[in-house]
Amino acid sequence: MPATVYSYAESQDVADSLAKYILDIQTRALAIAPTFKIAISGGSLGKVLKKGLIDNEAMARQIQWAKWEVSFSDERLVALDHEDSNYGLFNEMVLSALKAKSITAPKVYTIDESLLKGENGQVSEGTEAADSQIAEQYALQLPASFDLVLLGCGPDGHTCSLFPGHALLNERSVKIANISDSPKPPPRRITFTFPVLEAAKNIAFVAEGAGKAGILGEIFGAKDSGLPSEQVNKIQVPVSWFVGDSAVAGVPVLTSKY
Ligand SMILES: O=C1O[C@H](COP(=O)(O)O)[C@@H](O)[C@H](O)[C@H]1O
Numbered sequence: 001m002p003a004t005v006y007s008y009a010e011s012q013d014v015a016d017s018l019a020k021y022i023l024d025i026q027t028r029a030l031a032i033a034p035t036f037k038i039a040i041s042g043g044s045l046g047k048v049l050k051k052g053l054i055d056n057e058a059m060a061r062q063i064q065w066a067k068w069e070v071s072f073s074d075e076r077l078v079a080l081d082h083e084d085s086n087y088g089l090f091n092e093m094v095l096s097a098l099k100a101k102s103i104t105a106p107k108v109y110t111i112d113e114s115l116l117k118g119e120n121g122q123v124s125e126g127t128e129a130a131d132s133q134i135a136e137q138y139a140l141q142l143p144a145s146f147d148l149v150l151l152g153c154g155p156d157g158h159t160c161s162l163f164p165g166h167a168l169l170n171e172r173s174v175k176i177a178n179i180s181d182s183p184k185p186p187p188r189r190i191t192f193t194f195p196v197l198e199a200a201k202n203i204a205f206v207a208e209g210a211g212k213a214g215i216l217g218e219i220f221g222a223k224d225s226g227l228p229s230e231q232v233n234k235i236q237v238p239v240s241w242f243v244g245d246s247a248v249a250g251v252p253v254l255t256s257k258y
Helices: 011-032 045-055 086-100 128-140 194-199 210-220 228-233
Strands: 004-008 036-040 068-072 074-076 148-152 176-179 189-192 203-207 239-244
Touching (some): 004 011, 011 148, 011 239, 074 086
Parallel strands (some): 004 239, 036 068, 148 203
Antiparallel strands (some): 176 189
């Protein structure tokens, strides 16, 4: 099933179309279940969600936040209020805005921060055993299947914290893996593995900026690059990309509007 690419000149249009797509999946999910199960990534995605789901007031009114269950596709092993935390970013961009508007917050599944900390309450340097315990504990909170997984694509083609050429690309024995050698700082993270992505009902990437055009050229090019984001495109799940025109400039892919 080839991925569908939705491309827009304006960043606000990327955010608004993504928001409409999320709303449609939320509506379908809530028609058959009491909660909408979504996984969110870090990086640039937080700003796009704020623009599309919070600042766009018509959209904001239709989002049933109280019925959302939010997990993170990857998380950096830092305190939740650290600037590198993916939860921290979502909190800053979305949760704090909901609080300011007195809107009931979604249920959010974070890492167990206490497992990060040493006896003095400070985040410790971590060990393989401690980090894999954080991963195992996070896996216990996952639903059997996400209605929607929102992903970013790094300039090296990584997604979640699955990096090009890394052994975790072949990890199938656990749903959440820990990594201590992330090429992008911080080095200690946990991440979804491919079985979680394969079990999802829908997956969407968001990629903006001319800086992504090179890697998108490889991902959508004729040659198999084996890049993590390209591997996600090959999963038997509907995969959509919401991109800025500059991110697909010169990329051999058909684009449309959502
Ligand atoms: O490190 C990470 O990077 C990716 C991509 O981020 P972006 O800023 O290039 O969109 C992100 O999806 C992931 O969650 C994050 O931990």
